[in-house]
Amino acid sequence: MLILGEKYSFTKLELQRLDKIFGDITTISYKDEKADDVIAQIEKALEENSITTILLNTKAKVDEDIIKYLTNLKFNVEHAKFNIIAIEHFLEKYLHKCYIPEDNDDLHFLDDIEEFSISQKMQKGVVDAVAIFFLFIIFLALKPIVKKKTTKESPGDLYFKQARVGLGNKEFDCVKFRSMHEHNSEADVRTATKDDDRKFPFGETMRKLRIDELPQIINILKGEMSLIGPRAEWNKLVEDYEKQIPYYNQRHIVKPGITGWAQVMFAEGRHKEDTRQKLMYDLYYIKHWSLWLEMKVIYKTVMVVLNKQRV
Secondary structure (H helix, E strand, O other): OEEEOOOOOOOHHHHHHHHHHHOOOEEEOOOOOOHHHHHHHHHHHHHHOOOOEEEEOOOOOOOHHHHHHHHHHHOOHHHOOOEEEEHHHHHHHHHOOOOOOOOOOOOHHHHHOOOOOHHHHHHHHHHHHHHHHHHHHHHHHHHHHHHHHHHHHOOOOOEEEEEEEOHHHOEEEEEEEOOEOOOOOOOOOOOOOOOOOOEOHHHHHHHHHOHHHHHHHHHHHOOOOEEEOOEOOEHHHHHHHHHHOOOHHHHHHOOOEEEOHHHHHOOOOOOHHHHHHHHHHHHHHHHOOOHHHHHHHHHHHHHHHOOOOOO
């Protein structure tokens, strides 16, 4: 594959995924380059590599000579299987995420993001009902163990409640098994980190295995959450995210989930770019929802819990 330009910066994990699909990946910088020089680099890359796809990944307007060259190349008999694709379509087709520009100049991608239809809501309701049945059995089986371990290592309340933002920007109390020592969350506004001193040993184990999420079946029963959807974020974080990314609340047109497409496709992170990356996956999930995608999230969640690599 040949990438023309650097409009979108691929993550290390994404490059690994693309390498499995396309093999060798060649990048040609387009910024401040003359058309003839760019064409010469493309020709050289085509001669040296088995390239079948050219990705247009440039912010700058593509020179008409380059467009003419690429158009002729696409319809050349020698390159009958040649494919030229823009970054917006490429990300959805191969990396299953919606492109979001780093600046706010072009937000037309929001036009295709709509709330679920009645039919989709009914299908998700069936998935939630089945999930609650099985998760409730697991919840009942593990609760005595969780209570015993938690009481021993960190005496206090078994459950932890925190204000999260859900459907329609409405706040609700998200219920989880407590995985940290009791502290004043209003005063201590830190988000959890890998070596967080507030965690206790069994609490860390619960977080790794997602056991701490089980009580959220209560939120599903109350209609505040679904099994699958965008992560229900802490209201304090949402306030910051909406300041950094004005269209962040677009993810709140559907119910949040215990697990989700962004959670299984992208590792946790609290930086602005991490949040933007996760939002791309959330919007893809909303835009392309299907029962197949729902099952895929469940499968990938199991793989993540089993500590398999996100692929």
